[in-house]
Structures are given as C-alpha cells and as structure tokens.
Amino acid sequence: MTERMVEVDGVELCTESFGDPADPPVLLVMGIGASMLWWEDGFCRMLARGGRFVIRYDxxxxxxxxxxxxxxxxxxxxxLVDDAARVLDGYRLPAAHVAGVSAGGALAQLLALRHADRVLSLVLVSTSAAVPGDRELPPPTEEFLRFVTSGGAEPPDTEAVVAHRVAYARMLAGGRRPFDEEAVRAVIRREAERARSVAAARNHELLADGDRPAAPLSSIAVPTLVIHGTADPMFPLPHGRDLARRIPGARLLTLTDAGHGIERADWPVVVPAVLGHQAGTGG
Incomplete structure (x- = not known):
C-alpha cells in the first residue's frame, strides 16, 4: 500500500492505494467524520487480491x-462529493467503481448524479437515499437516539475521545453479535494519533448541503449493489430496501444481525459480492 497526498483545485487530500494500478480502480468513500482507516487494511487488501486497484482517502x-x-x-x-472526483483526478483516472459506507454511501449516490461519467458502478453500504423519496422510513433506534442526544460534546483529551468513540462503535454494531472491542479500539486510537486535528472532524456535523443535483435516484444508470445489516441502528433495514427499489436494477444483499458498517466477520461475504458485482459491469 502506498500513501500519497493529492492536491486538486487547491484542496489537499491524503490518499492510499492497494494493488496494481493496471487493474480496474475502486474508490472507497467513508462516512462523515471518519477517516479512511475505517476501510480497514485487510479489507482493502482482499479487494486488491481480487484484481482491483483500491484507493481510499481521508x-x-x-x-x-x-x-x-x-x-x-x-x-x-x-x-465532499466533488472531493471524490478530485481524488480520481489526482490519480489521473477518468472513472472508477465507487463504494460508500453510511454518509459515504450518500456521497457516492450524489457523485453518480453529479459526475455520472466518473462512476462505473456503485456499492452502497449501511446508507439511505441521498435524495428525498415518496415513502416514510423508520427513524434510528431508541438506543441510537439516546446515545447521540445524551453524549454531549466530545471530550477534549485523546484517551477520553477514544473511549467515547469506542462506545459509539459498540452501539452502531447493533448488539446482536459479539463486539470486537480490541480491534475497534486499535482503529480509533490509530485514527486519533494520525489526525491533524481530532476536533476538526466534528465540522462535518455543521455542513450545509451546498449545490445538490435535482435529478432523482431513478436516473442513476450504473449497476448498483446495496448492502445492509438487519441490525443497523442508524438506518434500519427498510432504508436499504427503499434504496434498492429506487435505483433501477439495484440488488440488495442483507447481512443477518450485522449493524452499521462492514464488520470483519462479513468480509468473506462482502468482498466476493463486491468483486462479482464489479466484474459483472465489465470491470
């Protein structure tokens, strides 16, 4: 894997790649407030071993x-949507397969609407429609709402930040499977240690939408795979079903008892599904 800085339009973004640049490219888009480390090294390597040139970025x-x-x-x-295109520009790639988790899935949808020529296929994980629809969807679980409304401001020192984020990750896991606290804590600690500013990540909570495309999700023309856990506390499963219904030809893969995000236990299912989906598009 190779980390490199790309600067496009005066915006400096840290990226990292895995695999052979001659292979079909896959751009991984993480959720709001999260760095690229949540696309874990092992997951990226599995995709690369499947014949993909994998790019993740902060x-x-x-x-x-x-x-x-x-x-x-x-x-x-x-x-943030345009930043995904900027990363492709930094690697001189006209287009890529794009995968997004949580709010990164919304960014991926908007990228497909805003820069349709840059997206070869979509994989949308633990997310919801980025464009309003015609159906009322269930809200987050009570446990999720209690956590985000009672947690208050994130503590100032690093150890307290790590503890707070581990608790948040535990809640997002959904509670139906064993929680791998050691692995999660290691990612969170590494993320805190490499960040330019731990506090700056909270800026994502303050963002205005900016210029959003007016096109409906039904105008997305690339092959789309929706992946959703049955125990997701942020976006309950009907969000994934709705998304798959609204994007023409989209397929839905459900992960039994999985929470929000991609757990290591699901890599043996998710990675082949992603590779097969992308191969079906000619990539």
Whole structure:
C-alpha cells in the first residue's frame, strides 16, 4: 500500500492505494467524520487480491487531509462529493467503481448524479437515499437516539475521545453479535494519533448541503449493489430496501444481525459480492 497526498483545485487530500494500478480502480468513500482507516487494511487488501486497484482517502477535516478551524468548516457537503472526483483526478483516472459506507454511501449516490461519467458502478453500504423519496422510513433506534442526544460534546483529551468513540462503535454494531472491542479500539486510537486535528472532524456535523443535483435516484444508470445489516441502528433495514427499489436494477444483499458498517466477520461475504458485482459491469 502506498500513501500519497493529492492536491486538486487547491484542496489537499491524503490518499492510499492497494494493488496494481493496471487493474480496474475502486474508490472507497467513508462516512462523515471518519477517516479512511475505517476501510480497514485487510479489507482493502482482499479487494486488491481480487484484481482491483483500491484507493481510499481521508475526507477534509479527517486524518491527514486539509483541516479547518473547529466549528468553522470552509466547505459544504457538495464539496465532499466533488472531493471524490478530485481524488480520481489526482490519480489521473477518468472513472472508477465507487463504494460508500453510511454518509459515504450518500456521497457516492450524489457523485453518480453529479459526475455520472466518473462512476462505473456503485456499492452502497449501511446508507439511505441521498435524495428525498415518496415513502416514510423508520427513524434510528431508541438506543441510537439516546446515545447521540445524551453524549454531549466530545471530550477534549485523546484517551477520553477514544473511549467515547469506542462506545459509539459498540452501539452502531447493533448488539446482536459479539463486539470486537480490541480491534475497534486499535482503529480509533490509530485514527486519533494520525489526525491533524481530532476536533476538526466534528465540522462535518455543521455542513450545509451546498449545490445538490435535482435529478432523482431513478436516473442513476450504473449497476448498483446495496448492502445492509438487519441490525443497523442508524438506518434500519427498510432504508436499504427503499434504496434498492429506487435505483433501477439495484440488488440488495442483507447481512443477518450485522449493524452499521462492514464488520470483519462479513468480509468473506462482502468482498466476493463486491468483486462479482464489479466484474459483472465489465470491470
């Protein structure tokens, strides 16, 4: 794997690649407030061994990418969408297969609407429609709402931040499977240690949408795979079903008892599904 900084339109983004640049490219888009480390090394290597050139990157205000003053982000959600295209520009790639988790899945949808020529296929994990629809969907679980409303401001010192984020990850896991606290804590600690500013990641909670495409999800023309856990506390399963219904030809893969995100236990199912999906598009 090779980490490199790319700067496009004056925006500096930290990226990392796995595999052979001659293989079909896959761009991984993480959720809001999270660095690229949540696309774990082992997951990226499995995709690369399947014949993919895998690129992950830190959003603005996460990891080693450009940061802004905490509480005063100088960009919008639309800029985060454009950042995905900027990463492709930095690697001189006209297009890529795109996979997004959580809010990264929403960014991936908007990328397919805003820059349709840059997206070969979509994989949307633990997410919901980025464009309003015609059905009322269930809210997050009571446990999720209790956590986010009672947690208050994130503590200032690193150890307290790690403890807070481990508790959040435990809640997101859904509670139906054993929680691998040691592995999660290692990712969170590494993320905190490499960040330019731990506090800056909270800027993502303050972002305005910016210029959003007016096109409906039904205009997405690339092959789409929706992956959703049955125990997701942030976006209950009907969100994934709705997303698969609204994107023409989309397929839904459900992960029994999985929470929010991609757990290591699901890699043996998710990676072949992703590779097979992308291969079916000619990539």
């Amino acid at each position: 959003h603005r205000d996460t990891g080693r990418s450009v940061t802004y003053e905490p509480g005063r982000p100088g960009y919008t959600g639309a800029d």
